[in-house]
Amino acid sequence: MKTKQEYIDSLKELDPEIYFMGERINDVVNNAHFKPHINSAAETYKVAFNPETKELGTAISHLTGKRINRFTHIHQSNDDLIKKVKLLRYLGQKTGTCFQRCVGFDALNAVNSVTYEMDEKLGTNYFERFTNYLKYVQENDLMVGGAMTDAKGDRSKRPSEQNNPDAFVRIVDENKDGIIVRGAKAHHTGLVNSHEMLIMPTVNMKEADKDYSVSFAIPVDTDGVKHIFGRQTNDMRRKEDGDMDTGNAKYGIVGGEALTIFDDVFVPWERVFMCREYEFSGMLVYRFATYHRQNYGACKTGVSDVIIGASASAAEYNGVEKASHIQDKLAEMLHLTETLYTGSIACSAEGIELPSGQYFADPLMANVVKHNITRFIYEIYRISHDIAGGYIATIPSEKDFKHKEIGKYLEKYMQGISEVPAEDRMRIGRLIENMTGGTAQVEAMHGAGSPMAQRITYLRSGNLEFKKELARKLAGIKNNEKD
Amino acid sequence: MKTKQEYIDSLKELDPEIYFMGERINDVVNNAHFKPHINSAAETYKVAFNPETKELGTAISHLTGKRINRFTHIHQSNDDLIKKVKLLRYLGQKTGTCFQRCVGFDALNAVNSVTYEMDEKLGTNYFERFTNYLKYVQENDLMVGGAMTDAKGDRSKRPSEQNNPDAFVRIVDENKDGIIVRGAKAHHTGLVNSHEMLIMPTVNMKEADKDYSVSFAIPVDTDGVKHIFGRQTNDMRRKEDGDMDTGNAKYGIVGGEALTIFDDVFVPWERVFMCREYEFSGMLVYRFATYHRQNYGACKTGVSDVIIGASASAAEYNGVEKASHIQDKLAEMLHLTETLYTGSIACSAEGIELPSGQYFADPLMANVVKHNITRFIYEIYRISHDIAGGYIATIPSEKDFKHKEIGKYLEKYMQGISEVPAEDRMRIGRLIENMTGGTAQVEAMHGAGSPMAQRITYLRSGNLEFKKELARKLAGIKNNEKD
């Protein structure tokens, strides 16, 4: 297993083609915009060595019997699913943000399960290929980006119906050594500081879409791959001197997403895990989405713990922590946060074994978690604004605070209770400001699938006919009375 | 174990002093008001014999090694806690209402755990007494009512401060054979069709309140005990001919609650499980409340399944089941229901072992379940009204429907789609009407503790100081930076 530092050093050996703000970024590790993301991802390495978190942060590989970083593990039990949840909450508390590595974690588990079932049904040998790849990942403790969402073009059309045939990633050619792919994957979390990327299709496909039914893994610096890093709320503050105005200077906020372009990229056969088997594309989407939705009551509750703490601190610094309405609002934040957490725990405890022998979170409950996230995170942020007070939206800059002439006025007038210096109050305000607005909200809404995706699952899995029968029976509707 | 019929027959052997609508009720089993409650409780006996539900409906006694009805079992594992949840959901689906027996179930578990710890600390022998009682309950498969809530008088005052000294049940005397108690317990669910009742204190007590710190068990027909049965929404419809207008004619709606008065009642020592040990009263309240709050995402989700099914049926009969807004509302009902269920599963999966060796639901999560019930049940009912349509509030009586002259008009004008007779549509409407208004709502709000009780738990268990430290660290507040 890699240590935190080994992880960071290993990134220096890669040479991905990354663009941000109109520039080609060559030194990922020292780039001010990427550093917090790297720090955050690095914590996923650190947990494997920290004695207190080792139990959560590692697992025993079912392939090699060796101790591996849990983020490269295939879940072997309900307990593994629950440990994942606890690990993610811990990391959310520690970093206050996204640590990015669960995307690849979930992608590995999803592809593992589907290649197994494809081979069973189709007689292909994807599972063997994938197992080899997985061993490589486990042994080198790699950070694997996972990408599902395509560019998508016109959302009302299927891949094969698009005016732009590359709106979804597709196979444009193949030869004896491998395939050539073209297209783009959006919202590629953690990509700029990953070693590998594991690509999956994004919707259930039909036969006409079979060239779009493709899954594969390649290094992030493969020829023809270009990553354009997206902007985040307040991104430019990272380039300023000082550490106050970014809020969470060390770990940043939100994950760091890139648009990854495949400009006719070659993928060798041993790294191809689905190639036109369109009838399995839906299963792969569903598996990944479920594993990924499971997480949202874990990492986000960790992040919410920080926001609750920050709100309570702001109230303390304002002198009102014990006011009954503040206590009531804190209780509400706790309630919402723990409701989210119960979802992640429950879908893990009720997870089932798949044909491959691995464990899979209960899909209905995993959707419940994610769907509540799209509401409760907004509400938690809203309450944090209510508790903290209006000052969080108008704090002067760190430069003003440290200005030789006017700094003293901010020391005097930005202070709340006299026991706490103005700087602490400003810092807590900045933390809340940065953690609760903009990009972080949108991620909660759309990460792991938009709300409508969950509602479709409800209607599919909700077993309405069974429930109608229950009702008819109790209503005394005769032709249904069988008891 | 008793069969359903044995249970019903056994009630005939008791002679509790029950009043309802100004009358002393002598024949409980044949009383139109009580019958549905008995039918519902009887299902808790039936599940132990039904091959499909036996696994959920029974357990192996840790005392005797014999197979017993699960409702008399002390939870020996997380799996027991989860099975309880699944059993309750099943029974909720089956009956569409409260089946009452979990109150005693939870009381048995609460008293078992607390008597063990009292003895450990105080050197008393309550646990032995209680174990004997428990064996008796298990072997005779008794239905045990559980009562916690006192009359309470002025809610701003402690028991010992009340103008009415009997506002909380108290020990008024004792002798070598036992104690004499006076007071009243409210909202005594299932009491009229129980064999026994297990009494617990309702708040954390201080020394001045020690005479109020009392727990004991007695038969429901003990001398000096009087039960006054409370009214429910639409209760008088049960006395009408026919079965349409009550909605759920067989099982009724809601639990059936009595005010139980102790008019200087003697309790022999072997049935006394707490006698003035005020410092354990809070623990007993907390244990019972937690075990009981665990249930609400179980039984109520079973009941919600029926309501979802009834709503979908009403939409079908109205001809609009497939309309997008109806589907969306059904999805929302499913979402809310499954959110509740995740809470009950999670607090069971994360339940811990107590000193007595029994398992206890995670208290913070159990509170989460109950608190969401106080919101989501109302929302589920509200959506059911939206989906079903206004007709559910103005349906003419069954007598009119069966009237020789005007019945034909109702056949004609109460019909929705032509494939379904008006009667079925009326029946589904009545089911929704009766399941979703009035008493059923209030029970969801206050059963197992009012919302404020949960919020107090959040603030106590929410670990705000830890969370504040997380935030300060990420905010870069210097005196807190230790990493």
Add this chain to the structure above:
Amino acid sequence: MKTKQEYIDSLKELDPEIYFMGERINDVVNNAHFKPHINSAAETYKVAFNPETKELGTAISHLTGKRINRFTHIHQSNDDLIKKVKLLRYLGQKTGTCFQRCVGFDALNAVNSVTYEMDEKLGTNYFERFTNYLKYVQENDLMVGGAMTDAKGDRSKRPSEQNNPDAFVRIVDENKDGIIVRGAKAHHTGLVNSHEMLIMPTVNMKEADKDYSVSFAIPVDTDGVKHIFGRQTNDMRRKEDGDMDTGNAKYGIVGGEALTIFDDVFVPWERVFMCREYEFSGMLVYRFATYHRQNYGACKTGVSDVIIGASASAAEYNGVEKASHIQDKLAEMLHLTETLYTGSIACSAEGIELPSGQYFADPLMANVVKHNITRFIYEIYRISHDIAGGYIATIPSEKDFKHKEIGKYLEKYMQGISEVPAEDRMRIGRLIENMTGGTAQVEAMHGAGSPMAQRITYLRSGNLEFKKELARKLAGIKNNEKD
């Protein structure tokens, strides 16, 4: 203008064919089920004489210049619209329930405006006919029921597509004297104690539906008309001795709705106000719906004022009125109630003049009011349950309270603070129980149109294209930049 007593006496002169609970009701005025509804409607007569409310309760007829009861008035100004709102809130506070007469009030205004515009466009003389009818209503101060909702059958089909051709009221024949109609109108509020009824179509019609495009007015006791009175929550309690258990013994809860059947009923031409002019049916529905939706932030806020007061009283009697969480919940109830009220005021203040010279509430805002009702009323009721406490769901009967032996126990144990007798606490509990569950909720949901009806209006009137242009301009989208 009729006094309260004259109104009640006048009902005795009518002989409508009414059925309830399988019986033909002959003596409406002394029927226990109808009495509260009559008492409530009678208050609409009383306000016209009460010096404090006369200004609101009366108006000057634009036809005769005489002072008339406002419920028969055609709105001549924004001030008239606002006075209507204030009058309804006052009556809601006074009765705590529906006083039924606004349905006819709104129907009169709707038909007045549409007949005017029909005549203008088609050269018909409906407006003259209607003006004569209106004079008759004003001069005799009649209570006019208004009916729109048809039986409807399969809700996915238009009137002319139904298997049952009578699922919507239709013209089956006509002759030189008038028309013959068949069908049924549902949810006919206040009908059993009205003098007249004014019938309108319930949906926008197409040419195929023209026989269904019919509006007319007839006395409630016209030959061939049958009324079947629908059941309400706890309806049977009205027949019991005493006045405690019904909650609001004098005025009852909710409106009292009937299914009115037209069994080939003759309507003379002078009472026909629309006869196959299908292209005006949509306008009539829209006019009535708007006038009627305007009301919901008026009467319901009056009723909510009572519920707020009852909740505060229950808290007082429980000894917790000043607890911070109770105060906060009362604040929330006030907030929701006043939000509803602002809607009714605003749509009145922004009402516009129609071609007939009368005033019409702003339709978009009137829909806002009604839509909020479908949410906030449920929330207000929910909070009332929270505040009042669980006792409201298990109160023993008045008969038990007055029982010679056990009554004393209820005196003792149903009491809260010692300054207030148990009876008062029970009465307030009963009031809340009866006002907040079941029928009253459904009425709030579906009265004046179901939620979906309002959402359709939003999409039609929301002017999305204009708003898209605003956004494009600010986004700097070039082809749209005109400034």
Add this chain to the structure above:
Amino acid sequence: MKTKQEYIDSLKELDPEIYFMGERINDVVNNAHFKPHINSAAETYKVAFNPETKELGTAISHLTGKRINRFTHIHQSNDDLIKKVKLLRYLGQKTGTCFQRCVGFDALNAVNSVTYEMDEKLGTNYFERFTNYLKYVQENDLMVGGAMTDAKGDRSKRPSEQNNPDAFVRIVDENKDGIIVRGAKAHHTGLVNSHEMLIMPTVNMKEADKDYSVSFAIPVDTDGVKHIFGRQTNDMRRKEDGDMDTGNAKYGIVGGEALTIFDDVFVPWERVFMCREYEFSGMLVYRFATYHRQNYGACKTGVSDVIIGASASAAEYNGVEKASHIQDKLAEMLHLTETLYTGSIACSAEGIELPSGQYFADPLMANVVKHNITRFIYEIYRISHDIAGGYIATIPSEKDFKHKEIGKYLEKYMQGISEVPAEDRMRIGRLIENMTGGTAQVEAMHGAGSPMAQRITYLRSGNLEFKKELARKLAGIKNNEKD
């Protein structure tokens, strides 16, 4: 009246001491950070000349009879109050942001009314002084900042109890010419581009706080006054080339708030409008707060109109505008927006005349508006994120879009439907991103008073005793039955 250009030119003649990002800003008009705020405020001047908006944008001065810019007007009627609301909505639609000038508008109206009543009661001559000031403002069509919120220090302490005696602005000295003030006002909206500022106390004062009871007006560039401009979400994007990434490049987002420091500033007597009359401080706070809360259903609904339009456009560009769930979400946004608007209209329509002859919005209803803003704005933003899709959180920079090599990939992969170029889709995404997160949310929460301030008003003005009496009467509680 000043034109838009005259306004901008007039700012050049002032020399306020402003700091931002550690620098003293000398050229306000050309500063990239301030320009959008100036453009937005300038629209308040433009409306007075635009023929379509002149009626809303101007009024006739009650002092001079001359036509003046409405933002300097004292409301003379309910119609004036309603025109204010319509003007603000129009400007919100036009600018998509805060145009800042209503703070001073409301301050002028508040101080006008209170000085009149102070003089009436105390025999002072503040009203005359203020009238002279008002004439000066009207004749020169000045932009007046209004400031109420003090630095406040420990929020649990009164001004006179603070450790820092300057935590609230106070009179530190006085002489024959005027007073000397010290302290700071926070969140001073629009200050950097105002001519004048009108200062008011921020809480109800007691005698001990009388030095803190002070109101006055001075030019923004008065000696000793320093303004430190606060940071906003994504503020640094304004300094980048191009206009895409800021979202609303012309008008910016949110108001632009400064912390204004009074470092022993001299105010001449003719500009002092309250000087230690602590018993009127509460009235002044209440008047200003009410006038200001009235606005929130006006300007914010204008802004919401833009967000609705942007969301609908994003859906259109994504190809899903007509999907039923998108339509339903748009309907919900319309519903929430119009609910807010009804509040502003209603409190204006029901506004009352004050002793000074001016009109005052209904306080209870004005609080309703603001309180709903603190919820609905968050919900509107949340829905906009749902509709627009996840892309709004990861859009690459304009620099990447215009990059000679990689720009073409963004053209290709950021496009939705083929009829609309990628740039338009990116622009709409940026508009939503910038309008809906961070500062804009906090402003909606705390501007014009935090939620708790509204709840306190509810409890004070909600007339609970009257409502309790209504309930007792209907419940048949005897000692209250008077009818």
